[in-house]
Amino acid sequence: MSAAPTVEPAAVASRETRQFAAAFVVLFAAIVVAPFVAYPFFVMEALCLALFACAFNLLIGYVGLLSFGHAMFLGSASYVCAHAAKVWGLDPVLAILAGVACSTVLGFFAGALSIRSQGIYFAMITVAFAQMIYFFCVEAPFTHGEDGIQGVPQGRALGLVDLSRPALLYAFVATIFLFGFLTVYRAVNSPFGEILKAIRENEPRAISLGYRVQRYKLAAFALSAALAGLAGATKAIVVQNASLTDVAFPMSGEVVLMTLLGGMGTLYGPVVGAIVVVSMQNYLAQYGQWVTVIQGAVFVACVLAFRRGIVGEIARALKWTSL
């Protein structure tokens, strides 16, 4: 292996920032243009799921932890938000915050128990926890089981913005998505993020350097849970209901697929992956269970031959490091 030419860290950082900014401009433009070329509700739902995928990717891409039960955060937050908006009559912003609070607390508990285990063991534990939450949601009275919580009011955000108007709702959702996306960016490109990367590369070394590794992992897990909850709660407002689908296992599997296909460990990968998967599901909805088969086949193909994902391959082709 030839030695790479040494580059000034500051130069690297500013090149990476420029790459990120360029990609961000593209993303922003896409978000602005999207409702004019596609059905706005579809785009909003895609944005919520894209945020969900970004939250998931924070764990797998940057901490190396594969959570196979992330739907528990999406779904539980969506139920709490729906209930808060409909039954308690809260302002949608407060309802969403209630949902986020729920998922964050759940994240702390589930994380505290799972974090001590590594790799595949951790993944299996998350499957089991998510199933537990699923069963809880099936039986808890406030979720109304198979019917779900219907007719969630969209209300007025902060008492001012009338979310029943699609344009305003879209702006609201887009803002939340960008906030979440930039939060992930900030978390990853910060001292906190550097430590997470160090933990992922060589955990024993990080421990020997004095870092309280478990705390960092737990913090990342809770942050991921919070953002996933943000996505779920916002989705409840957009589609005006909360159902078992959001907390069931296939949803957990789908977010893994989105991230794998889009590119694990890249910032934009989960977004691209979410859009592709959601579009694919819409396009193939008429074929019933073939969607499952195709998703499975895409999984297998990605793991065997396309591990970097779409954005990962693009980044490699462009030789960019900060996508």
Add this chain to the structure above:
Amino acid sequence: MIFGHVITVQQLFGQLLVGLINGAFYALLSLGLAVIFGMLNIVNFAHGALYMMGAFCAYFLLHEFGLNYWWALIGAPLIVGAFGAVIERVLIARLRGLDPLYGLLLTFGLALVIQGLFQNFFGASGLPYAIPPQLSGARNLGFMFLPNYRAWVIAFSAVVCFATWFAIEKTRLGAYLRAATENPTIARAFGLNVPRMITLTYGFGVGLAALAGVLAAPINQVRPGMGADIIAVVFAVVVIGGMGSILGSIITGFALGVVEGLTKVFYPEASNTVVFVIMAVVLLIKPAGLFGKVA
């Protein structure tokens, strides 16, 4: 009266029996997972789907080839096990040397493909499979009725589990397996064909899952979703028992089945989640699992 429910002795033993049966399936399935994990270091997410394939295989052997249950007990594990061996050779082997998470993702994808295909062709509802005539009927034990087929399932599963444990821990072949699991490089340097052992081990683990499927066919219906329904609990069983332990998965499987059954009697609302709650508790006090050697 306990917890506000009136419980008869019949009910208690009836549920205990159901619990033992479920426990038998948990034990067989988690044993297969543990064997595969030991050698390949992957979590076989497809295990539930292969269990389902075993049940369907029994159904086809009967309805297409007129081969009864007893043929299926041998045939289905062999057929599905061979299928598993092919999967290992063609797909899973390519991931050797990579992070084991990729193995998990690959088998997850496989599970989706298998389940989706079966669901497309057979719909979501179940196909019936009759109890073999030699095992029909029941005995009256006084405190309960014991259906013969159910007694058979429990006894046969226990025998298979014990035989597997014995083969691994006490025989020469098992020594090869344990050595190849512990240090595949050196084992190979002694002349053991480790890649072939890996393929055969995966096939064997899959065969165990298929065997469980055949046993389950007359009890539960033969449905494409039957694997997905059970896989999360089996994962919890494996976590509770401890990944590295063959004996641990067997004992924990049976025990948790019984616990689940008892919970159904005394506190039915919690019966779906009791295994997961136990898992949470075990993780708190012994993260490596009750019998675990590996965290």
Add this chain to the structure above:
Amino acid sequence: MATAERAEPALTVAGLNAWYGESHILHGVDFEVRPGEVVTLLGRNGAGKTTTLKAIMGIVGKRTGSVAFAGRETIGLSSDRIARLGMAICPEERAIFASLNVRENLMLPPRVADGGLPLDRIFTLFPNLAERLGSGGAKLSGGEQQMLAIARILRTGARFLMLDEPTEGLAPVIVRQIGATIAELKREGFTILLVEQNFNFARTVSDRYYVMEHGRIGAGFANADLDANNMEQLHVRLGV
């Protein structure tokens, strides 16, 4: 001693390069071992001696060059096929399987040819093992583990043995026992490639030596060549 005749070499290594991952460890190793000889690879830590043995056995990451054993090219073969040609390794870390007991460890390597030592011979050479057959592999002392590691490759019928630091960390009385064993094996016609830091031990059993430095063979010489002058040079080179 079998080295007098110009016998066909049992092992010829030419231009052997080897990598562990990205690290290029061996930079073109050349040497040969003739049938019935005991040849020792000497050298400092990190010179590449262990890597050489592993590369010959096929258990190193990537290797190129030529390793001809009994006339057959083995550079492209997998390690289990190399083992079945009649080569066996006793690794530096001994690699006793903890999940097997002593008997299982001893009986594990399959027979690759006739001519392996029968069990009673092995127990004569290593009486301690006979007493400890039921113990778990990890429960043995360092010396017992070393004896087990050697014993198990004697059963298989492999006639070309590679021993990596067999005396490392062992008490003098056990070192003597191992020396006696190697001498006995040599009398029986085994061919042995030895890696040793302990030159004084190697002198008692070895016919020829190669000195390795930085992944290459630096020098080769036989017992007959040793005298006061080059002993001094040797000690300097070996850093002893």
